[in-house]
Amino acid sequence: MNEVQKKGQAAKLASYSLAGISTMAKNEALEMIAGQLLKDQAEILAENQKDLQEGKQKGISEAILDRIMLNEKRIDDMAHAIRQLISLHDPIGETIETIQKENGLFIKKNRVPLGVIGMIYEARPNVTIDAATLCLKTGNAVILRGSSSAKFSNMAIVQSIHRALEKSAIPLDAVQLIEDTSRETAQALFHLDQYLDVLIPRGGKHLIETVKREATVPILETGAGNCHVFIDDSAEEDMAVRIVLNAKTQRPSVCNAIETILIHEQWFDRYGVKLLEVLHENGVEIYGDETICRAFKAANTATEEEWYTEYLALSVSIKVVKHLDEAIEHINKYGSQHSEAIITDNELNASIFLNKVDAAAVYHNASTRFTDGFEFGYGAEIGISTQKLHARGPMGLNALTSSKFFIYGSGQIRE
Amino acid sequence: MNEVQKKGQAAKLASYSLAGISTMAKNEALEMIAGQLLKDQAEILAENQKDLQEGKQKGISEAILDRIMLNEKRIDDMAHAIRQLISLHDPIGETIETIQKENGLFIKKNRVPLGVIGMIYEARPNVTIDAATLCLKTGNAVILRGSSSAKFSNMAIVQSIHRALEKSAIPLDAVQLIEDTSRETAQALFHLDQYLDVLIPRGGKHLIETVKREATVPILETGAGNCHVFIDDSAEEDMAVRIVLNAKTQRPSVCNAIETILIHEQWFDRYGVKLLEVLHENGVEIYGDETICRAFKAANTATEEEWYTEYLALSVSIKVVKHLDEAIEHINKYGSQHSEAIITDNELNASIFLNKVDAAAVYHNASTRFTDGFEFGYGAEIGISTQKLHARGPMGLNALTSSKFFIYGSGQIRE
Numbered sequence: 098m099n100e101v102q103k104k105g106q107a108a109k110l111a112s113y114s115l116a117g118i119s120t121m122a123k124n125e126a127l128e129m130i131a132g133q134l135l136k137d138q139a140e141i142l143a144e145n146q147k148d149l150q151e152g153k154q155k156g157i158s159e160a161i162l163d164r165i166m167l168n169e170k171r172i173d174d175m176a177h178a179i180r181q182l183i184s185l186h187d188p189i190g191e192t193i194e195t196i197q198k199e200n201g202l203f204i205k206k207n208r209v210p211l212g213v214i215g216m217i218y219e220a221r222p223n224v225t226i227d228a229a230t231l232c233l234k235t236g237n238a239v240i241l242r243g244s245s246s247a248k249f250s251n252m253a254i255v256q257s258i259h260r261a262l263e264k265s266a267i268p269l270d271a272v273q274l275i276e277d278t279s280r281e282t283a284q285a286l287f288h289l290d291q292y293l294d295v296l297i298p299r300g301g302k303h304l305i306e307t308v309k310r311e312a313t314v315p316i317l318e319t320g321a322g323n324c325h326v327f328i329d330d331s332a333e334e335d336m337a338v339r340i341v342l343n344a345k346t347q348r349p350s351v352c353n354a355i356e357t358i359l360i361h362e363q364w365f366d367r368y369g370v371k372l373l374e375v376l377h378e379n380g381v382e383i384y385g386d387e388t389i390c391r392a393f394k395a396a397n398t399a400t401e402e403e404w405y406t407e408y409l410a411l412s413v414s415i416k417v418v419k420h421l422d423e424a425i426e427h428i429n430k431y432g433s434q435h436s437e438a439i440i441t442d443n444e445l446n447a448s449i450f451l452n453k454v455d456a457a458a459v460y461h462n463a464s465t466r467f468t469d470g471f472e473f474g475y476g477a478e479i480g481i482s483t484q485k486l487h488a489r490g491p492m493g494l495n496a497l498t499s500s501k502f503f504i505y506g507s508g509q510i511r512e
Numbered sequence: 513m514n515e516v517q518k519k520g521q522a523a524k525l526a527s528y529s530l531a532g533i534s535t536m537a538k539n540e541a542l543e544m545i546a547g548q549l550l551k552d553q554a555e556i557l558a559e560n561q562k563d564l565q566e567g568k569q570k571g572i573s574e575a576i577l578d579r580i581m582l583n584e585k586r587i588d589d590m591a592h593a594i595r596q597l598i599s600l601h602d603p604i605g606e607t608i609e610t611i612q613k614e615n616g617l618f619i620k621k622n623r624v625p626l627g628v629i630g631m632i633y634e635a636r637p638n639v640t641i642d643a644a645t646l647c648l649k650t651g652n653a654v655i656l657r658g659s660s661s662a663k664f665s666n667m668a669i670v671q672s673i674h675r676a677l678e679k680s681a682i683p684l685d686a687v688q689l690i691e692d693t694s695r696e697t698a699q700a701l702f703h704l705d706q707y708l709d710v711l712i713p714r715g716g717k718h719l720i721e722t723v724k725r726e727a728t729v730p731i732l733e734t735g736a737g738n739c740h741v742f743i744d745d746s747a748e749e750d751m752a753v754r755i756v757l758n759a760k761t762q763r764p765s766v767c768n769a770i771e772t773i774l775i776h777e778q779w780f781d782r783y784g785v786k787l788l789e790v791l792h793e794n795g796v797e798i799y800g801d802e803t804i805c806r807a808f809k810a811a812n813t814a815t816e817e818e819w820y821t822e823y824l825a826l827s828v829s830i831k832v833v834k835h836l837d838e839a840i841e842h843i844n845k846y847g848s849q850h851s852e853a854i855i856t857d858n859e860l861n862a863s864i865f866l867n868k869v870d871a872a873a874v875y876h877n878a879s880t881r882f883t884d885g886f887e888f889g890y891g892a893e894i895g896i897s898t899q900k901l902h903a904r905g906p907m908g909l910n911a912l913t914s915s916k917f918f919i920y921g922s923g924q925i926r927e
Contacts (some may be wrong), residue, residue, distance in 0.1 A: 114846065117867055196889055202878060204888060211900050212870065290724075294900050309705075310728055315901050334642055336923040343925035452532055455627065463617060463921025472926070473619060473917075474611055485626050485709050485914035486730050489904040492811065499900035502888075503866055506878025508751040510758035511887070 101285035104240055104273040110215045111270035112238040116210050118266055120187040126265035127230055131179040133261035134226070137253070138172050144253035145222065152246055164220040165247050175226045182234055188495050189236045202506050209501045210236035212294035215286050217242045217308065219300035224248035228297075229258055229272050231256030231479055232442045235497040238271040240293065242286055244300075245278035252276060287312040294499075295345065299480060302407070317487065317496070319480030322352030322435035323407045324465045327424040329441035330361040336462060337440045338375055343464040345436070346379050350409050352481060353436050353468040356371045357404065357414040359424045360387075365417045373415075382412040389415050404431040421446050425453045432456060434483050436465035457483060457490035516700035519655055519688040520707030523628045526685035527653040531625050533681055541680035542645055544596040548676035549641070552668070553587050559668035560637065567661055580662050590641045596609040597649055600891045602908050604651045617921050624916045625651035627709035630701050631658045632723065634715035637665035642674055643712075644687050646894055650912040653686040655708065657701055659715075660693035667691060702727040709914075714895060717822070732902065732911070734895030737850035738822045739880045742839040742865065744856035745776040749783045750856045751877060753790055758879040759853070761794050765824050767896060768851050768883040772819065772829040774839045775802075780832045788830075797827040804830050819846040836861050840868045847871060849898050850890030851880035872898060872905035888927045 098106070134141070145167040152162050188208050196204040210264045214237045216228040225241055232239035243251040243326050255274040275282050286296065290313055298308040308316055326344055328337045344355040360369060365388065373393045376383060383389065384399040396415075403414045404427070418424045428437055438460035439450040447461040456470045468491060470478025475493030482488045488496040513521070549556070567577050603623050611619040629652045631643040642657055647654035659664040670689040677684050690697050694771040695854045701711065705728055712732045713723040723731055741759055759770040775784060780803070788808045791798060798804065799814040813828075818829045819842070831838045842851055853875035854865040862876040873883045883906060885893025890908030897903045903911040 113868055113870070116870075173530040198887075198889075206905075306904055313725055315730075315899060317901070333860065333923075339923060347926055453528055455528070456916070458917040458919060460919045461921060463919055464926055466926035467617065467919060467924070468917075472613075474613075484730060486732070489915050490621075490917050500904050501871070502873040502883070502905050504873060504875045504878055504882060506876060508748075508754060509878040509882070510754055511762055511879055511881035 099285060100277060101240075101275060101282050101289060102292070104275060105213070105289045107270040108238040108240050108273050109292045111268040112212045114268055115233075115236050115238055115271050116189075116212075118236065120189070122266040123187065123234060123236065124183045126262060127179050127183050127233060129261035129265050130226075130230060130258055131176040133257050134172060134176050134179075134254070137257040137260070138169065140168075141172065141250065141253040141257065142167055144249040147249040148222075148247050157246060160219055161246070164269055165222065165482070167222060167248065167250060172224065175223055177228075179230050182230055182477055185234070185494060187234065188498050193500060200509050202504060202509050204504050206500050206502050208498045211497060211499050213240065213292055214497065215240045215242070215289065215293045215296040215314065217283060217286060217296065217298050217300075217304070219244045219304060220247055222247045222254060225251045225254045225274075226258075226286065226298060231477060231494070231497060233267060233271065233336070234267045235494050237497055238273070240273045240275065240286070240289075242275040242282060243278065248278055248457065284311070287314065290314050297480065301479070302389075316482070317482060317492070318484045319482055319492075320352050321407060321433045321483055322354070322481075323357070323405065323431060323433040324353060324355045324436045324438075325357045325359055325428050325432060325436045326355050326440065326465065327359040327428070328361060328364050329414045329421065329439060329443060330363045331442040331446075332361075332364055332440040333442065334371075337364070337368070338372055340438065340440055340462070340464050341372065342375065342379060344380060344466055345376070345409065345413055345464055347464075349411050351466075352407075353465050354409070355413070355438075355465055356407050357416065357431070359427060360415065360417050361421075361424075362417050362419055369417070376413065380411050383415060384412065385415045386417060388417040407433070407498055421449060425450060428454050428456075435481065436460065436468040438463065438465050456480070514700060515550045515692060516655075516690060516697050516704060517707070519690060520628070520736055521651040521702045522685040523655050523688050524707045526683040527625065527627045529683060530648075530651050530653055531604075531627075533651065535604070537681040538602065538649060538651065538745050539598045541677060541682045542594050542648060544676035544680050545641075545645060546591040548672050549587060549591050549594075549669070552672040552675070553584065556665065556672065557582055557584075557589060557669045558777075559664040562664040563637075573659060576635055576661070580637065581900045582637060582665060586638065590638055594645050595640070596822050597892055600649070600909060603730060603913050608915060615924050617919060617924050619917055619919050621915050621917050623910070623913045626912055626914050628653045628655065628706065628707055629912065630655045630718070630729065631715050632698060632701060632710040632711065632715075634719060635662055637662045637669060639714060640666045640669045640689075641673075644667070644670070646892060646909070646912060648682060648686065650909050652912055653688070655690065655701070655704075657690040657697060658693065661736040663691065663693055679695045701725070702729065705729050712895065717847050732895070732897060732907070733899045734897055734907075735767050736822060736848040736898055737769070737896075738765065738772070738820065738846060739770045739841075739851045739853075740772045740774055740843050740847060741770050741853045741855065741880065742774040742833075742836075742843070743776060743779050744836065744854060744858060744861055745778045746857040746861075747779055747855040748857065749786075752779070752783070753787055755853065755855055755877070755879050756787065757790065757794060759881055760791070760796060760828055760918055761826065762879075762881055764826050766881075767822075768880050769824070770828070770853075770880055771822050772831065772846070775830065775832050775843060776836075776839075777832050784832070787880065791828065795826050798830060799827065799919050800830045801832060803832040822848070836864060842864060843869050843871075850896065851875065851883040853878065853880050872896070
């Protein structure tokens with residue numbers, strides 16, 4: 098048995114007792130974790146410095162170093178997030194459905210934990226604390242496998258969690274960190290069907306694609322967002338400009354930012370160049386189709402590749418379309434089924450767009466930036482699912498649960 | 513583009529228009545399919561004969577030939593099942609959740625079709641009609657890939673479905689049959705991520721294991737049932753015997769029949785040998801641990817392998833355990849998380865068992881044979897899920913749906 102299997106087995110055993118622990122005991126443990134993190138702050142920051150120094154020596158980019166970096170404020174934020182999580186409703190034990198049969202059988206379907214959740218993620222050490230506490234709140238054991246670039250920080254954080262759990266009703270084995278961040282341990286996790294109930298990758302496209310291709314464990318896919326706004330013929334000029342600008346520039350690095358603008362040709366004739374100018378003034382690099390490039394000198398030519406690209410930066414692809422159907426077809430072909438918006442005054446067109454576009458969230462006259470567990474009022478977010486099974490769109494605590502049928506009889510048999 | 517990709521693409525396109533078709537139009541199409549099947553009966557039976565003759569020549573077993581065999585009664589049953597399906601509530605379009613935000617955004621979460629469902633299955637041609645009609649009822653397109661041993665029957669059935677669809681609002685491409693039953697087409701289906709939203713394998717353990725190992729498309733796992741009954745110390749003798757006999761012998765070939773009996777040692781001392789005798793008299797072959805083999809001459813010795821075995825036949829593994837915890841541990845180690853029962857008069861033991869045993873359905877004082885979509889009142893069954901994501905236990909129409917967030921605004925942007 099290798100390290101990953103041993104930790105898998107230990108997590109599985111812990112998950113059986115975790116499933117029976119009360120909400121109060123779970124919340125007490127979470128409070129202890131929040132307190133312990135603050136107590137261990139100096140130690141965690143010292144270990145984080147080791148990661149940062151190693152990163153600098155290896156020539157890791159400033160952007161990634163910033164993601165790895167912890168400071169007092171970031172640790173305070175972690176503790177604060179845990180206290181918010183404590184205040185959330187615990188979904189475990191809820192009865193979703195009851196069935197009373199004529200033969201006297203009583204059936205109830207309750208929410209239960211998934212069991213053991215694997216998390217494989219990149220860079221940010223705050224994912225370590227996020228994932229661990231969300232899993233514990235929902236009665237799940239968790240196996241964490243972060244990246245080598247944050248290994249000292251991750252070890253210090255998990256050590257702090259373990260110190261807190263020692264005083265709690267939750268077994269230490271409920272939170273496992275795989276310290277060896279080699280390719281082999283990732284591979285082992287992909288195939289840990291015996292002990293893992295689900296594997297959640299959090300990180301870049303490459304990580305997610307690898308997990309999708311290789312894992313035999315069921316996965317929850319999150320993250321990729323090639324989102325569009327379609328400006329219809331009848332869109333109000335002001336609203337269209339405001340929404341496009343917000344969806345593209347307010348925070349371009351996130352998955353619910355837009356990557357492509359589709360514009361109805363009649364709207365483009367009226368307001369198109371003005372929109373392009375506003376984008377340009379706001380520092381947005383434009384990749385356009387022929388019409389765009391003819392109308393606006395600063396535009397680059399968009400090739401097939403650009404329509405598929407999630408820039409996650411101040412760049413955007415723009416295409417002029419003849420009608421609604423062409424916009425819908427484009428989105429269903431190139432989109433990643435995340436968040437898609439139409440801006441229009443035409444209710445019928447809005448309805449056709451919302452129904453025919455295949456995505457987790459579809460918007461009429463609003464920015465795609467609202468696709469977010471906190472914005473939707475879930476109080477927590479595991480990620481944004483772009484798959485159709487189990488959970489779609491922003492995932493709150495319910496996404497970390499399964500269900501179980503409890504059947505109560507008095508000797509019933511099937512005739 | 514090969515046959516499978518072409519059919520995938522056509523099904524995907526059909527799925528977009530299917531998603532917008534009304535319940536009435538879907539039910540009308542289903543009624544046409546039921547009528548057409550009866551009209552095409554002679555033709556379907558003639559094609560079925562070809563499969564049966566080929567099967568006999570190839571030396572296929574009588575049991576499998578019986579599964580392939582169609583007759584007037586079986587076609588009548590298919591038409592009857594379709595008419596029952598018509599009467600069921602259509603889940604598509606249901607609003608599951610609504611959120612009114614302070615900024616004026618209105619968010620609703622609706623049930624929508626999954627999109628394109630792949631079915632890969634063995635022998636029984638009735639799965640062809642079942643799968644196609646359940647998918648159409650829930651607005652999904654379907655790609656069917658049956659086994660070579662039923663290929664003529666499957667082709668005749670799908671031809672009949674297409675004749676019916678020609679007169680309906682549903683595009684013909686919504687139901688696709690992959691006629692080439694070679695290994696290559698199965699492989700292509702496993703990796704048809706571009707067009708398939710989910711793949712459902714229905715068949716033996718080998719098929720399901722292959723799909724789990726190889727598919728990159730998300731799957732819904734069904735079927736494997738290594739189920740147990742635990743007879744606790746305080747179990748009433750009559751009830752225990754009645755339930756065990758029902759769960760083992762009423763229909764041993766199905767997944768919710770039991771494969772192992774665990775008996776508390778004190779109950780065994782009092783009634784064990786009588787139970788073994790009853791099982792033996794009912795033609796059940798017994799594989800037992802040491803205590804069983806010592807007490808009952810006709811018993812065979814159970815090895816590690818037997819505890820894992822799903823006999824699907826009149827055989828059973830029996831183990832005497834010291835206490836409740838040993839029973840729970842055994843089930844969580846060897847079980848397939850399908851259906852598990854405890855027979856006891858001790859409410860506390862029942863509660864511990866139901867909570868700690870990790871399975872889709874857990875029973876107190878009733879036969880495991882009730883785990884079934886029809887018994888649970890769902891009116892239809894796609895299969896019994898033994899996974900924890902998306903759906904667990906008997907799957908009705910809801911299991912063939914996903915959800916989608918519709919967000920209505922008036923120009924809202926994120927601050």
